[in-house]
Amino acid sequence: MQSVNVTFPSFTGVELAGTIDRPDAPATAYAVLAHNFAGSRHTPGSSRMSKQLTEHGIATLRFDFQGLGGSKGDFADTSFTQNVEDVVAAAEWLKENYRAPQLLIGHSLGGAAVLRAASEHKMPYLHAVATVGAPFDPAHSVLHYADSVSEADKNGSVTVTLGGKDLVISRAFLEDLASLNPETYLPKLRKALLLVHSPIDQMVGIDNAQTIFRATRYPKSLMSLDKADHLLTKTGTAQRAADIIGTWAKQYIEPEFTPEPTTDDNAISRTARGTRFGDVVRTSNREITTDRPRNNGGRGQGVTSKGLFMSSLATSTSQAIREAAKGMKLDDVRVEVTHITGATFERKITLYGQLNDDQKRTLYAAANTSEIDEILAKRKIVTVHQ
Secondary structure (H helix, E strand, O other): OEEEEEEEEOOOOOEEEEEEEEOOOOOOEEEEEEOOOOOOOOOHHHHHHHHHHHHHOEEEEEEOOOOOOOOOOOHHHOOHHHHHHHHHHHHHHHHHHOOOOOEEEEEOHHHHHHHHHHHHOOOOOOOEEEEEOOOOOHHHHHHHHHHHHHHHHHHOEEEEEEOOEEEEEEHHHHHHHHOOOHHHHHHHOOOEEEEEEOOOOOOOOOHHHHHHHHHOOOOEEEEEOOOOOOOOOOOOHHHHHHHHHHHHHOOOOOOOOOOOOOOOOOEEEEEOOOOOOOEEEEEOOEEEEEOOOHHHOOOOOOEOHHHHHHHHHHHHHHHHHHHHOOOOEEEEEEEEEEEEEOOEEEEEEEEEEEOOHHHHHHHHHHHOOOHHHHHHHOOOOOOOOO
């Protein structure tokens, strides 16, 4: 995975900060992710979801709304409607500079923003929308500051502390939220919709997802994110949300990159994006990410080439033994291959089952007839320069 920091203009021209997380191989699709109320692109919900989506081949632009995180401007000068416009601005910028996003994702109030953006704006390249912990009524996101609302109404703004940071919420921001009626725009949504919500969410109850579900058209899905807090700070919850979204989105995304087809008799390796020695190896139409260990110039973010070799020897040995065990009471085979030094490897075989001594000798002998053993004995590598 490679993370690239970018900047782009907001709806009003203010510079917004973003990060694009891209998979090692070329992305099959792009997405835009909007963070929760008063959060940033670096909050756990945003950053962890975005990075995990690369495992599904999706490159995601996560960005900070005006006055938050690394974006310029003043949050007090913004409104929810402007946030919605900035979601569209992010999508358009991504389309012009990388590829058009087929998926919009929003967390909490960001979820409400992407719902409105997809309902009211023409984005023909957009295929699907996914939300996590989104409120039906965007005003819900500031209701827990109800005691301060009267102060904002009286003085024009109110300062609240969120995550140790003072944030000014203007009366105009609150008035904009109060003027919204989701029932007027949610039925207009013409994109596939996924609602991911925790049944134990204490900040935005799951009834919000149920209400959104009833207000929107098919195709739509509602998935439970069990044991998750609203901000997705609990270990693994943001990644699980991303896995749900990534798996669901595949049925609606049109792949913009198709990997080269491979068979059981060939393998294709390409450099992993953002790495010095990492590769994405494709064989049998499956991908394996490889890398060198940190002590050898790599980042340790994949299987080493030596590890691949030892793995192939171990699995090939196990298969040869099981093939030779026809009719025997062999329950399991454990093969451990260890690099000793140079070109010397140790292969340790453990057999489990009701086997007599003759049967064990037969199976141990079969280990030396594995496909990899034969290849090593008769190896011939022809290098072709293209």
